[in-house]
Amino acid sequence: MIKNTVLEIRQVKKYFKDVKAVDGITINAVEGEFIALLGPNGAGKTTLLEMIEGIQYPDEGEILINGLGWKKHEKELRAILGISLQENHFIDRLTVREVTELFGSFYTLPIGRIDEVLDLVALTEKQGALTKNLSGGQKQRLALGIALLNNPKIILLDEPTTGLDPAARRNIWEILEKLKKDQGITMILTTHYMEEAEYLCERIIILDKGTILAEGSVHELLQQFDLSEKIVFVSDKTVTREMVPDNGLHALTQNENTYTLRIEDISSYLPSFLAAMKEYNIQYSSLECRKMTLDDLFLSLTGRSLND
Amino acid sequence: MTNLLRQYRQLFLAYVYEFFREPEVMLWTLLFPIAISWILGIAFSGERSQLVNVAWIQQQATTGSFVQKSFSVQSGHTLIKDSNNVSSSIILGSKSEGVIRYRFIPATPKTADVMMKKGEAILIVNDYPDSANFLFDPGNAAAHGAYLQISAALAGKPVQGVSVTKLDVKGLRYIDFFVPGLLAMGIMSSCMWGICFGMIERRSKKLLRRMVATPMKKSAFLASIVTARVILSIFESAVLYLFAWLYFGMQITGSIPALFLTIFAGNLCFAGIAIVLSSRTAKSEVGNGLINMVTLPMSICSGVFFSYHSFPDWIIPIIKAMPLTTLADSVRCIFLEGAGFMDVAPAIALLTGIGVITFSLGVKIFKWY
Ligand SMILES: Nc1ncnc2c1ncn2[C@@H]1O[C@H](COP(=O)(O)OP(=O)(O)OP(=O)(O)O)[C@@H](O)[C@H]1O
Numbered sequence A: 001m002i003k004n005t006v007l008e009i010r011q012v013k014k015y016f017k018d019v020k021a022v023d024g025i026t027i028n029a030v031e032g033e034f035i036a037l038l039g040p041n042g043a044g045k046t047t048l049l050e051m052i053e054g055i056q057y058p059d060e061g062e063i064l065i066n067g068l069g070w071k072k073h074e075k076e077l078r079a080i081l082g083i084s085l086q087e088n089h090f091i092d093r094l095t096v097r098e099v100t101e102l103f104g105s106f107y108t109l110p111i112g113r114i115d116e117v118l119d120l121v122a123l124t125e126k127q128g129a130l131t132k133n134l135s136g137g138q139k140q141r142l143a144l145g146i147a148l149l150n151n152p153k154i155i156l157l158d159e160p161t162t163g164l165d166p167a168a169r170r171n172i173w174e175i176l177e178k179l180k181k182d183q184g185i186t187m188i189l190t191t192h193y194m195e196e197a198e199y200l201c202e203r204i205i206i207l208d209k210g211t212i213l214a215e216g217s218v219h220e221l222l223q224q225f226d227l228s229e230k231i232v233f234v235s236d237k238t239v240t241r242e243m244v245p246d247n248g249l250h251a252l253t254q255n256e257n258t259y260t261l262r263i264e265d266i267s268s269y270l271p272s273f274l275a276a277m278k279e280y281n282i283q284y285s286s287l288e289c290r291k292m293t294l295d296d297l298f299l300s301l302t303g304r305s306l307n308d
Numbered sequence B: 001m002t003n004l005l006r007q008y009r010q011l012f013l014a015y016v017y018e019f020f021r022e023p024e025v026m027l028w029t030l031l032f033p034i035a036i037s038w039i040l041g042i043a044f045s046g047e048r049s050q051l052v053n054v055a056w057i058q059q060q061a062t063t064g065s066f067v068q069k070s071f072s073v074q075s076g077h078t079l080i081k082d083s084n085n086v087s088s089s090i091i092l093g094s095k096s097e098g099v100i101r102y103r104f105i106p107a108t109p110k111t112a113d114v115m116m117k118k119g120e121a122i123l124i125v126n127d128y129p130d131s132a133n134f135l136f137d138p139g140n141a142a143a144h145g146a147y148l149q150i151s152a153a154l155a156g157k158p159v160q161g162v163s164v165t166k167l168d169v170k171g172l173r174y175i176d177f178f179v180p181g182l183l184a185m186g187i188m189s190s191c192m193w194g195i196c197f198g199m200i201e202r203r204s205k206k207l208l209r210r211m212v213a214t215p216m217k218k219s220a221f222l223a224s225i226v227t228a229r230v231i232l233s234i235f236e237s238a239v240l241y242l243f244a245w246l247y248f249g250m251q252i253t254g255s256i257p258a259l260f261l262t263i264f265a266g267n268l269c270f271a272g273i274a275i276v277l278s279s280r281t282a283k284s285e286v287g288n289g290l291i292n293m294v295t296l297p298m299s300i301c302s303g304v305f306f307s308y309h310s311f312p313d314w315i316i317p318i319i320k321a322m323p324l325t326t327l328a329d330s331v332r333c334i335f336l337e338g339a340g341f342m343d344v345a346p347a348i349a350l351l352t353g354i355g356v357i358t359f360s361l362g363v364k365i366f367k368w369y
């Protein structure tokens, strides 16, 4: 089945005085797709998202949503998008319900939609609380609820889980997964957390300095860059390439007394590696075997960590 | 249309709830004008027993003092040593003209100079055995008055054919002058701070940005803020008037509908100006500065606390052109002079005009993100 393209971003650029915030980005999203924009601070995620939201305008390039552009179809587009900004402050001294009703009044909503949304984001019990008294997770859920008021076909979320504890984060993930399953919604979110990108999105776009560094599913990305798995350990003795087995070894790197082996497959490599260590009588500590993550990928692409 | 109204209604309610849920702010905006009118009303009413300090330089103290001699001979009063054993006082005047105590503080030319500079004394007397010489700033009306009263007492001859009657009629007290001005100033600051602060806060917290990312009608948003503020400010005016009426027995002698329209127009005017001031910045410091730049000169010059007729002639037309002057004068006219609608119609038109023009300008240059 061929899915409709709902979002086309073509060669979009946005320069500020001294930074190229977004520097020629092209993305197509099909219906029902969840896309994560992953990148460090200042990568241009917010700028790109806000251009899609029609809050900022590209210097160059074109953005079409359902084939419509912002210049001529602002009104239609505002009605079908659901957005949540990176900074979410609502009016401090209004209650959750009042804020939801206020935003609800901007759309034409069926009766009962407010209750439905409050229920969806699990804020029904909190509907009488002033927004200034909400916890971080509740605030983010309120922002999400407001983004969902108009039953949007496309939602654009800017760091919807930043600053939340793992449980609260999972909470939001579950709401989003449910939307995907039940309504076939299309979503673009930005995040600093690779687990979030891996967990929620079938496509991950890694941004840095306004350009796309890499893109694909987690699996594809890791395959593409041939960085499947690794073993890390600490040793006071010098370990050289000759000492470790050669079957499926990509690289051995050393950082002070921490060594990293990049290998094809941990399960076949580990036994021979341990045997070799014994043979050379190398004492090791903090031995760690793991699959490569997007952070490793980012590190190898840019030499910097994602969360710097 | 119903859509627009629904948006307007929710935005309006949001603004009003926000106001009433901040008790401190509400208390300040309501109580401050009452407190200040109470204090000033008390301070400038009742028996005036004033004290005027005179720097008294006795040039040849051993040979004699013209001042001391003349007082006891001419007016039957004498300078009496104060309990501090340093200065001496004489009380001049009468009940009808007000009683003033003149305190003569012995001084040398040098200390007299310092006293003048510090504002401790407003008059210097060089006292010789057979004459006295006064030194004061001729631009200082109080000093001039003091000189006249002292010199008349020294001469001891009341002016023939002149008498004084005490004036204390409602409508002529300071409080009668002050309350209408305060009402006008209250409208100005309520609109300025009320609109600008909320707006700047919403902009800096990216709430405006979030709101315009919905199909919200911008006109509904702006209209809701202006109308909510106007209603709150009319409410504040009513509270202040209620106090002035109950406590000071202040009456409105003119047309109440005309007063209402004037106040309404004044609100529109300042709401429009507030929209312009808050149309671009996201920084509250900038907002503060802008508001002060506009309101401070008007608060000082527009005849809220004292009549602007004591300003130099050339500046009066400029003062009269200020919106706060227009508003304060019209409100005062209705309160005190029994003015009707026709008397204040030009002012209402002017204020409304300024409001409409500034509002449209503000909307044009308004920055939502
Ligand atoms: N209005 C602006 N004026 C000038 N520079 C800007 C403006 N907005 C963004 N930038 C710059 O553009 C770059 C990209 O910013 P952007 O907010 O899109 O990053 P981001 O990926 O969202 O970062 P973060 O993870 O910190 O939210 C940054 O260098 C930022 O300083």
Ligand SMILES: [Mg+2]
Pocket (backbone or CB within 6 Å): A045, A046, A047, A086, A158
């Ligand atoms: Mg951002």
